[in-house]
Amino acid sequence: MRARFENQLTKLRDHVLRMGSKVQKQLDMALDSLTNLDADLAQQVIVFDQEINDSRFSIEERCVELIATQQPAASDLRFIVATLNIIVDLERMGDQSKGIAGEVKHLCKHGKKPKLDQIQKMGNLAKDMFEQCLLAYTQKNVELAQVIYNRDDEMDDLYDSVITQLIENMAETTKQKKIEVAYETLRIAEKLERFADLVTNFAERIVYIATGDIQETNV
C-alpha cells in the first residue's frame, strides 16, 4: 500500500510540475506579446488561462482524494497541504500573465510599447525566479528556495524604479496617449511584481514541505 501511495504522491508532484510549465509558457507568451505588440498572441494568453484554472481544480481533487483515502501524516501531509496552496498561487500567477496580456491588447490599440528596459528586466527576473522555484520544488531544495526570497527584493527595487520613472514621464507630458501608455506600463509592472510575490509564496511552501516551518517573507 505504501508503494501505491508513493506512486500517487509522485504523480501529484508531476501534475504540479506540468501545471507549473503551463504557467511558465503563459508568462513567456505574455512577455513576447508585449515585446512584439502582438494582439493575437495576447489573446491566446487570455484563452490559455482556462487550461491553467482547470489544472488547479483537477489537482485539488487529487489532493482531497489522497487525504480522504490515505490519511497522510508528517512530510506526506505537509506535501499535500502545501500542494493545495501552491496550485492556488500558480493559478494566480496565471492570472497575472492574463492581466499583462489584457494590457498588451490596450497598448496594441495605441500602437506603442513601453520604452523601459526595467520592464524587460522585471519580466526576465520573474521568469528566472519561477524556473528556480520549480527546480527547488523538484529537488525539495531548501537553500535554493530561500535564494528566491532575496531575488524578490531585487524585483521590488526594480518595481520602485519603474514607478518613479513612469511618474516622471507622465509629469513631463500633456499628451493623453503618452499618459495612457505609461499607465498600461505601470499596470504591467505591478503584475510582474505580483507574479514574483506569488513565486515567493511557492518557495515558502517548499521550505515548509522540507522542514515543517511556515515562514512569511513578504512583509
Next chain:
Amino acid sequence: MARDKIEVQNFNFYYGDFQALIDLNFAIQKNRVTALIGPSGCGKSTFLRSINRMNDTIKNTRTVGKILLDGKNIYDEDVDVTNLRQQVGMVFQRPNPFPQSILDNVAFGPRVLGMTSKNDLGDIVQESLEGAGLWNEVKHRLSDPALDLNPGQQQRLCIARAIAVKPDVILMDEPCSALDPIATLHIEDLMRELAKDYTIVIVTHNMQQAARASHFTGFFWLGRMVEFGKTGDLFAAPQQELTEAYITGRRG
C-alpha cells in the same frame, strides 16, 4: 513540574537477559491523554504495564531506574502494589467484564476496598457509569448480566469498573482494537472527557486514534523512546527520521 504526574527516569526493563526497555526518560502530564505508538514488540505495552507494576507477575523480570508517580518512585521497596494498582487502573484490549451483573462489576472494586453501604455503593456505581458514558444505556437494567452488553458497552463498563475505585491514572492497552468504528469513537470521546479528572495513558496500534484522541504522543522503537511531543507536532512535523518513516508507513 507540578503538571508532571508521572516522571520516567533512566528506566530500563529486562525479561531475563533480554532488555525490553532502554533508558527511558520522559514525563507524562496530569489530566492529559498520552498515546504510546510503535510497532509490535517495541516495548510500549511493557512500559504501560510497568506503570502499575503488572509486570511483577512475570517471572525473571527486573527493572533499573525509576518511575515516579507524584514524585514517589513506584519501585521503592515500601510501595504497596495493591494500593498502587488502585491508584493506577487499567483497561485491556478485550473487554473483560466479570460474569456478573452490570452493577456487581462496577461495585466489585469498592467492595474489595471495604465499602458495604448499599447507598454508597449505589452512588458510586451511578457516578462511575456516568463517568464512563454508559449510565443512560443501562440504568434500567443494572442487574442484567454484563456479558449481555455489546462489546463497546462492555469496554465502557470496564472503564466504569476502573474508575469506581477512584484512581488517578488510567492505563489503556489497545482499548478499541476489538471494537467497531462507532464504539471506537465513543471510547475516544470518553478518553478526552476522562482526562478532565484523570491522567490517561493509552497504547494503540491505530495511529489515527493517537492523532485524534491524545494530547501527547510517544513513539517507541526497539525498546527506546525515539520521540515524545505534542501530538499535533509529532504527526505534522516529526523531528526524528525514524518517527517520520513509521508514521508515514515507510517503515514498521
